[in-house]
Amino acid sequence: MVQLLRSGKVIDSSPLDFAASGAPLTIGTADKTLGAGDPLTEDPIPAWTAGDGEDMVATAARSMKLAPDRTGLLVDQSGGFDHLKRRHYLFVADDNTLKRVWTGEEGAGPAWSATILVDVADGHGQDLVYLTGFQPGGASPDSVDAKRYSWDGAQKTLVERPAGPLYAIVAGNFANPAAARTARVQTCLADYSALPGRDLGISGTPIVLAAITTQKSLAQSALGKADNCPVSLTRRMVEVKLTASPDAKN
Amino acid sequence: MPSITASVGEGAVNKTHDVALVQAMLRIVTNAKNLPYLAGSYDGSYAAGTKDAIISFQKDHAKVIQAGQSGKEKEGVVEGGGTTFATLAAALPATHKELRIIPNTKTVYLESVSSDAIASAAAIRSDAEFEATFKANLASLVDTIYAEHRIALWITPTGRRRTFAQQAAETQTHAGPGESNHNFGRASDIGFRGLRWIQGNGAIKKDDDWLNSLNGVSAAKANALWDARDALAAKIPLYRLQFERIHLQLFDQSTFNNPRSLVRLLNTVGKAKWDTGYKSDFGLGGALFPVGSAKQIWAGSATVTKADLANALTAKTKKLVKETDIKVQQIAETQKALKADFEAADRNWIKWVKVP
Numbered sequence: 001m002v003q004l005l006r007s008g009k010v011i012d013s014s015p016l017d018f019a020a021s022g023a024p025l026t027i028g029t030a031d032k033t034l035g036a037g038d039p040l041t042e043d044p045i046p047a048w049t050a051g052d053g054e055d056m057v058a059t060a061a062r063s064m065k066l067a068p069d070r071t072g073l074l075v076d077q078s079g080g081f082d083h084l085k086r087r088h089y090l091f092v093a094d095d096n097t098l099k100r101v102w103t104g105e106e107g108a109g110p111a112w113s114a115t116i117l118v119d120v121a122d123g124h125g126q127d128l129v130y131l132t133g134f135q136p137g138g139a140s141p142d143s144v145d146a147k148r149y150s151w152d153g154a155q156k157t158l159v160e161r162p163a164g165p166l167y168a169i170v171a172g173n174f175a176n177p178a179a180a181r182t183a184r185v186q187t188c189l190a191d192y193s194a195l196p197g198r199d200l201g202i203s204g205t206p207i208v209l210a211a212i213t214t215q216k217s218l219a220q221s222a223l224g225k226a227d228n229c230p231v232s233l234t235r236r237m238v239e240v241k242l243t244a245s246p247d248a249k250n
Numbered sequence: 251m252p253s254i255t256a257s258v259g260e261g262a263v264n265k266t267h268d269v270a271l272v273q274a275m276l277r278i279v280t281n282a283k284n285l286p287y288l289a290g291s292y293d294g295s296y297a298a299g300t301k302d303a304i305i306s307f308q309k310d311h312a313k314v315i316q317a318g319q320s321g322k323e324k325e326g327v328v329e330g331g332g333t334t335f336a337t338l339a340a341a342l343p344a345t346h347k348e349l350r351i352i353p354n355t356k357t358v359y360l361e362s363v364s365s366d367a368i369a370s371a372a373a374i375r376s377d378a379e380f381e382a383t384f385k386a387n388l389a390s391l392v393d394t395i396y397a398e399h400r401i402a403l404w405i406t407p408t409g410r411r412r413t414f415a416q417q418a419a420e421t422q423t424h425a426g427p428g429e430s431n432h433n434f435g436r437a438s439d440i441g442f443r444g445l446r447w448i449q450g451n452g453a454i455k456k457d458d459d460w461l462n463s464l465n466g467v468s469a470a471k472a473n474a475l476w477d478a479r480d481a482l483a484a485k486i487p488l489y490r491l492q493f494e495r496i497h498l499q500l501f502d503q504s505t506f507n508n509p510r511s512l513v514r515l516l517n518t519v520g521k522a523k524w525d526t527g528y529k530s531d532f533g534l535g536g537a538l539f540p541v542g543s544a545k546q547i548w549a550g551s552a553t554v555t556k557a558d559l560a561n562a563l564t565a566k567t568k569k570l571v572k573e574t575d576i577k578v579q580q581i582a583e584t585q586k587a588l589k590a591d592f593e594a595a596d597r598n599w600i601k602w603v604k605v606p
Contacts, residue, residue, distance in 0.1 A: 018493070033422060054492050054503045056424065081424045081508070082431050083494035105469055108476065108495035109441070109460030110408060112422050134462070135422075138407025185419040 002061075002075060002091050004098040012098040017087045017105075018079040020059065021051035032191070035086045035114040036060040036076035039131065039191060040169075040211060040218040047076075054081045064090065064117055065126045066151035072101070074128070076115055088115045090128065094156060102128070102149065102158045110135040116214050118148075125151060128158065129166075129214050133193055141177045142193035144212050146242040166212055167219035168200055168240045171233040174207040184209055187233060200240045209233070212242070252339055252349040258296065259304050259327035270294035271351045272328050272338070274358040276303040278452040279341040281310055291450025294356040301326050304334070311337050345454065352399050355474040357464065358448040362402035366443050367392055370404040374438075379411035381435040381600060384500040387486045388438055391498070394482050402443040403479065406459045406496060409439030414596040418548050426544030428512040428595055434602035437499035442475070460496055506604035512544065512595065514605045519598040520591030530591075532558075532584050536565035541588055552588045554581050 004012040030036045030047035037045055047060040057079045064072040073091040078084050088104035106113055116129040128149040135142045146166055149158040171189060174180040180194035189209050197205030213219050219237045256263035258272045273292035280286050287303040305326050308315055315323055315333045328334045342349065348361035371392040374385050392403050411434070412420070414427035423430065431437035441459030449455050449467075457463045465472035476495040483490065488498040509526065516524040522533040528547065529538035532554070539562065542553035556576040563571040595602075 033424070053507060080491060080493040081429075082437075083491060083497055084422050084424065085493040107460060107462050107465035107469065107472060109406065109439070109462070110422060111460075136407060136458070136460075140407070190419065190421050 002073065002089075002098060004093050004096075006096070011096050012093075014091060014098050014100055016059070016075065016077055016089065017103075018057045018059075018077045018085075020048075020057040021055045023051045023055070025050050030058065030060045030076070033084050033112075034058050034060055034076050034078045035088065035112065036062070037114065038116045038213050038215065038218055039114050040213040040215075040222045052081075056081055062117065064128065066092070067153055068124045070151065070153070072151075074115060074117065085111075086113050088113065088130070090158060092156070099156075101156070104130050104132075106132070110137065118214050120150070127161075129163065131212060135193065137181075139177065141180075141196050141207055143199075144193050144195060144210075144242060146212070163242060165239050166214055166242060167216050168210045168212050168238050169219055169222050169235055170200060170202065170238055171209040171235040173197075173205045173234070174209075177207055180207045180209050183233065189233070199242070200238060202238065212240070251347070252342075252351075254328070254330045254335060255353065257327055257329050258300075259324075260301050262296075262327050264296040265353075266294040267351045267353050267355055268330075269296045269300065270356045271349060271358055272304070272335075273300055274349065274351075274448050274452065275338050275342060276300070276307060277450075278343065278346050278448075279307070279338060281306070286452065292356075292358065292448075293450075304328055307338060308334055311341075346448070346452075348400070349448070350400055352475070352478045355471070355478060357471045357475065359401075360446040360448070360454065361400035362396065362443060362445070364396065366402035366404070367396035370402060370443065374405065377410065379435055380438070381500065384436045384438075387488050387500065388440065388498070390486050391440070391479075391483050391488060394486070395479060398482060399478065401445065401479075403440050404443040404459070406439045406441050409441070409496070411435045411599070414548055414592060418545065425508060427548035428515070428592055429508045429544050431497075431499045431503075431508065433596070434599045436501065436602070437497060439496040440498055441496050442479075445475075501604050506606055509544070510605040511602060515595045515598070515602050516591050518601055518603075519594040521594075522588065522591055524591070530588055532562050533587055534562045534566040536562050544592070547585075547588050548592050550585050550589050552585045554584045554588070556581065559584060 002014050003010045025048045027048050029044040045060050047058050049058045051057055060076045062074045064074045066072050075089045077087045086106050089100050090102040092099050092101050104113055111134050113132045117126045118129055120127055130147045133144045146163040148161055148163040150161050152159040172183055177194045184192055192209040192211045194207055195210045197208050223237055252271055254268040254271055256265050256268055258264055258268050270292050273288055276288035277286050277292050287307045290299055314337050323332050323334050349358055350361055351358045371389040374389040377385055395401050395403055412432040417427045417430050417433055442461055445457045446454050455463055461472040480490050483498055489502045491497045513524045513526055523531040525538050528541050530541045531538050539558040546552055556573045559576050560571045560573045
């Protein structure tokens with residue numbers, strides 16, 4: 001439950017999709033599976049966890065500077081044990097009401113997602129980058145998509161705009177997704193996706209292992225760390241532009 | 251062959267799924283000007299646009315509709331067994347002849363081919379990596395959903411039993427090796443095999459196993475199809491998880507605990523004694539000591555301390571063993587022995603028993 005307070009009094013509230021059990025909350029830092037922040041960052045984000053086993057729900061909240069005079073609350077949740085699912089929400093206060101203006105929701109299956117706040121060029125606010133991935137297994141390669149949202153003060157909501165450049169640490173060159181996944185297991189590249197080289201603008205490379213980030217500095221840092229892996233794969237950083245596949249309208 | 255469960259139209263019953271199906275048919279079938287009778291997207295809500303589309307279709311096909319019945323079918327109403335519906339169905343192009351919809355849903359789809367469902371059920375029944383009751387129940391679900399809804403389900407590429415090593419490589423889970431329901435042949439990820447659903451404009455969309463395309467359009471519509479699968483699964487029974495839709499398993503998750511069930515299996519097939527929270531006697535028969543997480547134990551890095559091992563050896567030998575007496579090699583051998591118990595559990599996955 002997210003509550004809007006004024007002078008210490010609750011004036012509005014909004015439930016989250018994943019209801020935590022009545023078990024006591026424990027506070028710690030979000031692990032990578034919560035999808036709160038850039039996949040390659042190691043900055044700690046506080047998170048609350050309740051329940052255990054399949055009832056486990058973890059929740060993190062961060063402020064998002066939408067504009068010089070407006071702040072939103074970005075909430076990330078994960079639920080489950082055997083399979084994890086994530087939800088992400090942006091709440092804003094509008095007069096005396098609390099509005100959920102954006103939701104990121106994973107569908108069924110081996111999906112992952114992450115919300116990343118990035119400073120806009122003029123330094124007056126932040127954009128939200130929503131990274132989503134899918135790891136279907138079998139003969140199909142993994143996929144990663146990125147969407148970028150900015151605050152629209154007139155519409156009082158987030159609006160999508162071009163994702164802009166992202167950075168990928170690219171490792172190896174594989175004939176097919178299965179070969180890439182085998183290499184992924186044998187190395188310390190568990191968080192990498194087996195992506196078609198063409199998706200990253202790399203020609204002549206059927207499948208690569210790649211980790212996507214919003215910041216060049218994180219990519220450079222990860223590149224250094226990857227050198228410590230026991231199995232050597234040729235790695236490099238590339239600037240990429242990902243776009244979500246347009247879905248059919250029902 | 252499409253069918254409706256009750257009348258659709260002005261003053262009719264207008265069940266959501268019947269309205270959606272008739273709307274979709276009116277969106278697909280075109281008039282003499284090659285325009286669809288229904289201009290907008292189908293949505294399952296009866297309104298003026300649907301009424302106009304029904305009447306327009308009836309007027310264009312008046313002779314056929316009237317000839318097929320003794321009395322004139324009521325204008326603006328499509329009856330389940332009436333000639334308007336039969337004429338509308340007959341007018342569907344060959345690509346859209348086998349339209350279906352599940353009661354209380356809004357997504358019209360095309361029937362799956364029976365060979366897909368038959369092959370899927372056969373593959374499950376012959377899968378040696380599934381426990382007998384589970385695979386019988388799972389195959390029964392495949393048979394049942396095809397019989398009821400003409401939908402083929404199949405196991406996704408990552409939906410079969412996972413070895414402990416495969417589990418260790420999973421990143422989107424909190425379950426370590428031996429802690430996943432997938433490790434014991436009593437759970438599966440079973441999705442929709444190439445479901446072809448009808449988009450708002452009447453075009454066919456072939457989806458993936460997880461209904462990602464439909465989910466991208468409407469999570470509610472995708473969830474309605476998962477609900478339909480799970481309604482049949484519950485009768486068999488098979489159980490879903492709270493958050494993940496693709497997964498079905500033999501037991502209600504609220505009736506057991508995964509780590510405790512693993513501990514029982516370790517005690518059944520391993521050499522050491524184990525207790526909840528992954529405590530072990532190192533196979534020395536005395537007190538139990540915490541040895542870390544399932545992931546750590548499987549990785550060969552169980553948290554075995556020199557102090558704990560010294561205490562265990564002192565109790566075993568009845569002679570004082572000091573912490574300083576313990577060699578690194580002994581720690582490594584103990585870690586290896588603990589992992590060996592996990593490997594025994596992996597080999598003997600069929601002996602897993604649920605523990606509350």
